Amino acid sequence: MQVLMREDFDTLIEKLQGADYEVIGPRIREGAIVLDTVDSAGDLPAGWTDEQEGGRYTLHKTDSPSLFHYTVGPASLKSFLYPSKSLLCRVYGGHNDFDVEEPEIEAPRRAFVGVRACELHAMAIQDHVFAGGRHPDPVYTARRNNIFLVAVNCSKAGNTCFCASMGTGPEATAHYDLALTEVVEDGTHYFLIDAGTKAGRSMLDELPLRPARAAEEEAGAAVVRNAAESMGRSMDTEGIEDVFFENLESPLWQEVAERCLTCANCTMACPTCFCSTVEDISTIDNDMAERWRVWDSCFTTNFSYVFGGAIRKASSSRYRHWITHKLAAWQEQFGTPGCVGCGRCITWCPVGIDITEEAAVLRRQREARQGEARYGAGTRTAY
């Protein structure tokens, strides 16, 4: 482990820029920390911290000089690697004679600074979805191959965070080029820095670093430990597939439907949700047509439209589909849960519907049924 002093942080940004990367990092935009171009460390939200609850996100300024003392905002790597709108092809000509033009895929060289462990896990899940099969997605893979990732271990956990229980954070353990731990104590401000790839190691060689002292390494470990111990939420993943597959007819679905707006915010904010739809448009004189891929959501009616109508007409069936896929069916399909515990679906749900709370209700319902089966209905009072 080595140490990068705060005053040398700009060197990291300059070196990344020198390597022809557009540096993207956390920036304050309209009352939220989002991801945008960063020219220097001065652009980072120094001293700012966030407070998150179901349906609520607020920022506060503190006296701390720390650059990364907040958790994830509404934006994620998803919108950079899997754009919300991509042109797939353009067709010119008439009915019998036409030319198909495939647009060049834009894959800018980008370095992301301040990427959190949950984000990296989410990206790994999307890697599997988009690039893992026999037909890798060309847009995703081109963009994915052109990035450099500077992770930051979380120094705090938000009220809607539950990465510790999902095993996806708060410490970045894989998928990064460089990983930082920010330490602010006794008037010193430094970053413990470590490389995860060859590209990361070459970058280390260019930075003004010194070996970390044992006390500094311990201070870094304490930062991460503190974040892990202050998670606002938790998810019990033990036997979670059965919790969902045995609750397909739970009264909970109807109860959630009464609160759910089916607005699709949870799926759009989720860093692993990957659904899209394909839209064709044509000009009025029929000289040109375009085919676009756009983000879609299982909360829209058209998402489940087949001949004759939508399969999932009721919002209860949409919520059930989403959470069951995310926490249970995903495991079967891709080998991991589809959730990384970032808490975005809780914070950015306009009415604060909480994935951890609904999963816990389902678990209690299942346990209650098991109790009844084992000891008879009279034991129900235990719940």
Next chain:
Amino acid sequence: MHTPRKPKLAVWKFASCDGCQLSLLDCEDELLAVANTVSIAYFPEATRAVVDGPYDISLVEGSISTGEDAERIQMIRDESNLLITIGACATSGGIQGLRNFANVDQYISTVYAHPEYIHTLRNVSPISQHVFVDYEVRGCPINKYHLVEVLAAHLAGRRPNIPSYSVCVECKRRGTSCVMVAHGTPCMGPVTQAGCGAICPAYNRGCYGCYGPSEEPNTQALSAWWTKLGVEDADIARSYRSYNALSGVFRREGSRYAKKAAAGATNEERPQ
């Protein structure tokens, strides 16, 4: 070579501000292509030349507000193969639909020096309450691209590519942080149909609901959250009672909160 006859397009106006039909002229880049594809047979805002019916496509703007309107829309339906309503007035009654919640006679006598000259219906109604409508283009005003899209889709024999999901999808696609979550600003977006490109939230305003209810609007859940945000019952009622005050769930939710507000006001007065 046989050239197919250009479809005849007519544009009709009822009670409205003209904004929606003018969006056809606003098309600029697409206007020449539109003019090359359809023959504009009746469009007083654009040309004095009038070609008699029948018409292949009629675009109807505005709501039915007078007895004369109610008769004229029947004539238009008879003369039109395809009837497309454009804008909030035509599809849901529009802002003048607020009249339905008030006493018209009282308004007329307050506003006009000679109330006897005014012949108006007690209630405003959308076009679909009078005749069969083939397609409704929402919005106050409509999105000009939707208008071109509906015409292009019809001429190409395909389904128009117009969303029915919520404004939230547009906010998230364009990367706008939710104004309700991040600022506590009441926003109609979660229950409003997309189509505008989520303009207001992009400028830090809550959605005003110009495109009317989305496909599955859970207005009760949204109103309950607004109450938590500190919005008064009367203001919740007002938010539903705007450009699409008469459309289905907005009408019900607006009335529910108008009643709550009235009851609240009575309760407050009681102790005095």
